[in-house]
Structures are given as structure tokens and as C-alpha cells.
Amino acid sequence: MSERKQRKARPTPPAVYLVAGILAAVAGFGTVYVSFAPSDNGRQPKTVSAMSGEGDGAPASFKENAAAGPLAGLNKGAMAAFVVRPTPVPLPDFTFIDAGGNAKSLAEFQGKVVLLNIWASWCVPCREEMPMLDELQRELGGKDFEVVAVNIDKGGSDKARDFLAETGAVNLALYTDPPGKLFSTVKAVGMPTTLLIDRQGREIGRLVGPADWASAEAKRLIEAAIGVS
Incomplete structure (x- = not known):
């Protein structure tokens, strides 16, 4: 050969x-x-830098504005993944369904700071996170603040209702979005996605993925939002 x-x-x-x-x-x-990665939600700067070889990925104006905002410095510890908006961003009005089958809109919550959480029963991190959201609602929920956890499972509200019962979430209202339109409306990119919304219905920050919403850092973040909205 x-x-x-x-x-x-x-x-x-x-x-x-x-x-x-x-x-x-x-x-x-x-x-x-x-x-x-969220196209308008600030990818984690160091991660992008490592992948692309570029700078830290955040324009100087973004960093300066965020540093001067009322939530500046509060996205740390359990809230390290929370991305603060340099200025509040208007959200389109959207609807979802309450436990009685009635349509609810974002506009109905104006006057309150809202923590909008998008979740599904098949989402394992959502199961771990739900008791913490429930605890946050128990401690801070009221005339100034509400956790609005919206389920996007198909086929009615039974799965969502069972899920809340299984996770011991007794302080959260049952909200569902069977068509799943909310996910794209707020430009969510993962499950769960959580938006912090001011009293005027504008997004002031978001967190993609699960978080300890019962932590001291989360409560300080929410209390600051309540105080300045």
C-alpha cells in the first residue's frame, strides 16, 4: 500500500x-x-465581554443614569441579576384572567408598585421561587404593592391552581394567561421572568430567572421602589 x-x-x-x-x-x-439574551434588557456585561472580546457591553450613559437612579446599588446579593432601567419604560397595557374568569389589565393596578412574575407549572425554577414570592406578598403586599404572578399554561386554570396549592402559595392571587401572549408582550426571554413596575405602569427593572424574593435584598429593592414611585 x-x-x-x-x-x-x-x-x-x-x-x-x-x-x-x-x-x-x-x-x-x-x-x-x-x-x-434580552435585546433591550442589558445582557450581563462581563459575560458578553468574555464571549465577544468587546468592552463591558453597557454604554456609558446607561451606567451613569442607572448609578444615579433611586434603585442604584440595590441590585446586589440575591438581587444581583436584577437589571435596573436607567429611566422608566412605558409598557403596553395587557390583560390576563383572574380566578373568577374575569379579564384584568395592567391599568387596573396603577397607583401600586407591581412585581409581575411570569411562570408555568412545568418550570422547575418557578416551583422553587413561588414560596418566596408568596412570602414577599405576605410581608409587603397591600395598598402600595402587589405581587402579580401570571401563569401561562395552556388549557385553563386548574394546573395553576394546583401548583399554587402544592407550593403553599396562599397569599398570591390566581392569575392566568392561557394564550401566552403576555410572554411576548413584555419581551420575556426565559422562565421565570419578573418585572418591577412603578405606580404609573412603567417598567423600572427586571430579572430573568429565579431569585430569592423573600431575601433582605429583595425587600430593600421593593421598599425603595414603593418609596420613590
């Missing part, structure tokens, strides 16, 4: 496949991260 044919017949070392697989996984992760 000629030397050329011997080279063709020689099997590729396993290490080559391993390296190629790692490189493909890294490339794939970058694609998924960018695809699902």
Missing part, C-alpha cells in the same frame, strides 16, 4: 473528536446565549 493510501486509512485519533466537540459546544453556547 502506498504511503498516501496509508495516511487515508489511518483512523482519526479520539482526541481530535474530543477537541472538535468542545469547540462546537462553546460555539453553540454562545449562539444560544445571544439568541435568548
Whole structure:
């Protein structure tokens, strides 16, 4: 057999496949991260920098405005993933369904600070987070603040009602959005997604993913929003 044919017949070392697989996984992760990162919600600056080799990913004006805002410095600890809006962002009015089958709109909550949480019964992190949201509502809920947790499961409210019972969430009202339109309306990119909304119905920050909403950091954040709205 000629030397050329011997080279063709020689099997590729396993290490080559391993390296190629790692490189493909890294490339794939970058694609998924960018695809699902909030387009207008500030990707985590250091993560983007590591993936793209660019700067910290946040315009100087964004950082300066956020640093001067009433929620400045409060997104730390359990709230480290909370992204503060430099200025409040108007939200389109939207509707969902209450426990009695009646339509509720965001406009009906004007005058209150609202923590809007979008969740589903099949979402494992949502199950872990729900008792904390319930605790937050128990402690701070009232005329100035409400946790509005909206379920987007298909097929009625039974799954959502069972879920709240199973997680011991007795302080949260049952809200559902069977068509699932709310998810796209507020440009959610993951489950759960939580928006902090001021008394005028404007978004002042959001957190993508689960968080300890019963933590001291979360309560300080909400109390600051109540105090300045």
C-alpha cells in the first residue's frame, strides 16, 4: 500500500473528536446565549465581554443614569441579576384572567408598585421561587404593592391552581394567561421572568430567572421602589 493510501486509512485519533466537540459546544453556547439574551434588557456585561472580546457591553450613559437612579446599588446579593432601567419604560397595557374568569389589565393596578412574575407549572425554577414570592406578598403586599404572578399554561386554570396549592402559595392571587401572549408582550426571554413596575405602569427593572424574593435584598429593592414611585 502506498504511503498516501496509508495516511487515508489511518483512523482519526479520539482526541481530535474530543477537541472538535468542545469547540462546537462553546460555539453553540454562545449562539444560544445571544439568541435568548434580552435585546433591550442589558445582557450581563462581563459575560458578553468574555464571549465577544468587546468592552463591558453597557454604554456609558446607561451606567451613569442607572448609578444615579433611586434603585442604584440595590441590585446586589440575591438581587444581583436584577437589571435596573436607567429611566422608566412605558409598557403596553395587557390583560390576563383572574380566578373568577374575569379579564384584568395592567391599568387596573396603577397607583401600586407591581412585581409581575411570569411562570408555568412545568418550570422547575418557578416551583422553587413561588414560596418566596408568596412570602414577599405576605410581608409587603397591600395598598402600595402587589405581587402579580401570571401563569401561562395552556388549557385553563386548574394546573395553576394546583401548583399554587402544592407550593403553599396562599397569599398570591390566581392569575392566568392561557394564550401566552403576555410572554411576548413584555419581551420575556426565559422562565421565570419578573418585572418591577412603578405606580404609573412603567417598567423600572427586571430579572430573568429565579431569585430569592423573600431575601433582605429583595425587600430593600421593593421598599425603595414603593418609596420613590
